[in-house]
Amino acid sequence: MASITDRPGFVPPPYPYDRLDRFKPLAERLDGGLVDLSIGTPIDAPPDAVITALGSSGAERGYPPSIGSLEFRSAVRRWIDRRFGVDVPVAQIGACVGTKEFVGTLPQWLRLRRPDRDTVLYPAVSYPTYEMGAILAGCRAVPVPPTPDGSLDLAAIAPGDADRALALWVNSPSNPTGALDDLGEAAAWGRSHGVPVFSDECYVEFTWSGEGRTILEHGLDGVVAVHSLSKRSNLAGVRIGFYAGDADLVHYLQEVRKHVGLMVPGPAQAAGVAALDDDTHVGIQRERYLRRLERLAGVLRRWSGCEIALPAGGFYLWFDAGDGWEFTERLATVGGALVSPGDFYGAGGAQFVRVAVVQPDERIELVAARLGLG
Numbered sequence: 001m002a003s004i005t006d007r008p009g010f011v012p013p014p015y016p017y018d019r020l021d022r023f024k025p026l027a028e029r030l031d032g033g034l035v036d037l038s039i040g041t042p043i044d045a046p047p048d049a050v051i052t053a054l055g056s057s058g059a060e061r062g063y064p065p066s067i068g069s070l071e072f073r074s075a076v077r078r079w080i081d082r083r084f085g086v087d088v089p090v091a092q093i094g095a096c097v098g099t100k101e102f103v104g105t106l107p108q109w110l111r112l113r114r115p116d117r118d119t120v121l122y123p124a125v126s127y128p129t130y131e132m133g134a135i136l137a138g139c140r141a142v143p144v145p146p147t148p149d150g151s152l153d154l155a156a157i158a159p160g161d162a163d164r165a166l167a168l169w170v171n172s173p174s175n176p177t178g179a180l181d182d183l184g185e186a187a188a189w190g191r192s193h194g195v196p197v198f199s200d201e202c203y204v205e206f207t208w209s210g211e212g213r214t215i216l217e218h219g220l221d222g223v224v225a226v227h228s229l230s231k232r233s234n235l236a237g238v239r240i241g242f243y244a245g246d247a248d249l250v251h252y253l254q255e256v257r258k259h260v261g262l263m264v265p266g267p268a269q270a271a272g273v274a275a276l277d278d279d280t281h282v283g284i285q286r287e288r289y290l291r292r293l294e295r296l297a298g299v300l301r302r303w304s305g306c307e308i309a310l311p312a313g314g315f316y317l318w319f320d321a322g323d324g325w326e327f328t329e330r331l332a333t334v335g336g337a338l339v340s341p342g343d344f345y346g347a348g349g350a351q352f353v354r355v356a357v358v359q360p361d362e363r364i365e366l367v368a369a370r371l372g373l374g
């Protein structure tokens with residue numbers, strides 16, 4: 001008799017970064033070992049005040065509020081006001097356990113509310129969790145192609161897909177491309193088609209072309225901005241982010257998320273307050289990333305002959321390497337550096353690679369020396 005576990009059903013695909021494991025021994029062979037430029041995981045220290053807050057909040061014993069403490073949400077409100085000049089009522093702000101869980105679970109909550117819709121629209125070359133969240137909810141994931149300048153080609157969305165859409169995701173600055181989107185256009189498209197727009201803005205503090213922007217500058221109705229402290233404040237290990245915007249959408253998400261037990265730990269919320277209230281460390285981090293982007297772009301350009309432009313935002317180099325997997329293997333073998341083949345971010349990225357500048361300067365210099373460019 002067949003066991004109930006033999007039933008055909010959803011089989012999670014290999015996690016993209018696990019597919020890089022076979023290259024690790026190539027790099028580990030070299031003196032000094034592997035220099036990991038694949039996952040965008042911060043390595044620089046968060047500010048001391050954040051670490052102090054983590055250890056001294058006294059918030060360990062009781063359950064933390066799922067929607068976020070008033071202190072945390074007030075710090076978010078202050079930051080959005082200071083950074084973008086937009087006032088968002090505290091009631092229209094919610095905490096999330098890092099933004100990956102928010103992105104990965106959102107479609108199922110939206111679908112429960114709108115069972116007549118089944119589609120998630122997302123950038124064709126993008127962070128894989130937009131598509132995966134749709135798949136995990138049993139929804140259709142429909143990619144929106146880029147225009148030649150890398151922003152979303154909203155005119156390419158088929159009317160039938162717009163009618164069925166639960167949400168449109170935008171991501172500016174984009175991971176992996178670094179491109180900036182016209183968030184005003186995205187908000188207007190969502191309003192005119194009756195589709196909520198979710199704007200993932202976790203790299204906004206690292207905007208190199210002009211000022212960082214939020215979709216909230218274009219009004220709160222029908223839009224939700226999603227932010228993370230992982231990148232801004234080097235707190236990926238603490239798991240804290242937030243979403244803010246449309247009163248009705250935020251309220252619904254706050255309520256449904258309570259029932260799932262999605263809670264940011266109390267000490268993490270206290271650390272989030274300390275991090276959001278400080279901008280000095282963000283300025284220092286910005287300088288680090290820009291320096292590393294410039295250095296690595298120069299080194300890889302000279303070594304490979306590829307055209308490598310600096311991104312408009314974010315901390316990734318994204319360039320056409322001819323064949324993303326072949327380049328990744330060659331760089332691991334010769335330079336001992338691991339990068340991400342572009343097809344991790346969609347089939348349109350297959351010729352590209354993504355290089356995350358998340359290693360200290362001396363590790364980047366080690367790669368340069370191995371490539372004969374020290």
Ligand SMILES: Cc1ncc(COP(=O)(O)O)c(C=O)c1O
Pocket residue numbers: 040097098099100101103127171175200202227228229230231236240241
């Ligand atoms: C575009 C984008 N969104 C969301 C996330 C998730 O970040 P976290 O879960 O640490 O907040 C990442 C992480 O790399 C990302 O690149």
